[in-house]
Amino acid sequence: MTVAILGAGVMGETLLSGLLRSGRSKESLVISERRPERAAELTEKYGVEVLDNAAAAAAATTVVLVVKPQDMATALGEIRGSLQPDALVVSLAAGITTTTLEAGLPEGTPVVRVMPNTPALVDEGMAAVSPGAHCDEAHLAEAEELLRSCGRVLRLPEEYLDAVTAISGSGPAYIFYVVEAMIEAGVLLGLPRATSTELVVQTLYGAATMLRETGEHPTVLREQVSSPAGTTMAALRQLDDHKVRAAFLTAMEAARDRSRELATGQG
Structure with a gap:
């Protein structure tokens, strides 16, 4: 062939x-x-x-x-x-x-x-x-x-592919976007950029590996890191207050809709 x-x-x-x-x-x-x-x-x-x-x-x-x-x-x-x-x-x-x-x-x-x-x-x-x-x-x-x-x-089935485009097709860009933000946060908090980058990238790799190898639901893994009244809960509270979860949902709906527009020749 x-x-x-x-x-x-x-x-x-x-x-x-x-x-x-x-x-x-x-x-x-x-x-x-x-x-x-x-x-x-x-x-x-x-x-x-x-x-x-x-x-x-x-x-x-x-x-x-x-x-x-x-x-x-x-x-x-x-x-x-x-x-x-x-x-x-x-x-x-x-x-x-x-x-x-x-x-x-x-x-x-x-x-x-x-x-x-x-x-x-x-x-x-x-x-x-x-x-x-x-x-x-x-x-x-x-x-x-x-x-x-x-x-x-x-x-x-093909009916799912616009959603797939929004989740995994465009998905790496969302991850890179979050990684950029975390690296910048490390610099803001006083870390050298190279150190912040290494910390964030390895943390991402480790977290993704845990998801794949343990088979645990992400909520379970997140709760394992989130001690009551601890640092992680303080950070997650801020993400919730800024509606980060809702922003991700809206962003992926927009990607899905754009995929549909491409199918109809709109730009």
Whole structure:
């Protein structure tokens, strides 16, 4: 099987490097990239062939679309006449539905929609996959295998993917936002920035590891840290007074709504 990755931005390169690390040969992978200097960089770094969208699609049994939502219509037009019979098309574009993808491709093309996230860069990604109307079990398994090269994969009905976009797709940015705030707080409290950064990053890593390895509900783990009338309770009281929990809920609703807007072509 040959896999074509159309779009060599951050996520495209992440998938490419993950597939190579998982044992795929560079001969079984092709990529597309419009910028000549970027194409040369990728060829030198990974040894893979760089083609235009149409040629890459023609060479592949699985075509992975890693383009911006606003560029999807153009990409579909470029590959529509080049796809091999029974080729699988996998889309990583936020908000673009399988119905939209199928409408821009030859009748009967199997399509899988994926919502990945950037921790795939360190093989800790979380991807949700949803099948289109012409997708069977073998197609879904192939898409899952691709994404499993750089993290975990969850199979979900497409109706959930706007929520997935809001939670895990955009989720790393929320975590980084909180980490930034905690580091700045450490500096405000008199710590050197490097020290504050190390404390916060390791605390985040340790807390995430506890969640995964203990299987405990986060409320239980939080209460284990929260002594009555202690420092943690004093801090949590301030977060509650400033409605931080409600702000997170509102923020994720906004991300969900924006994903829906992208599906309807609004900006």
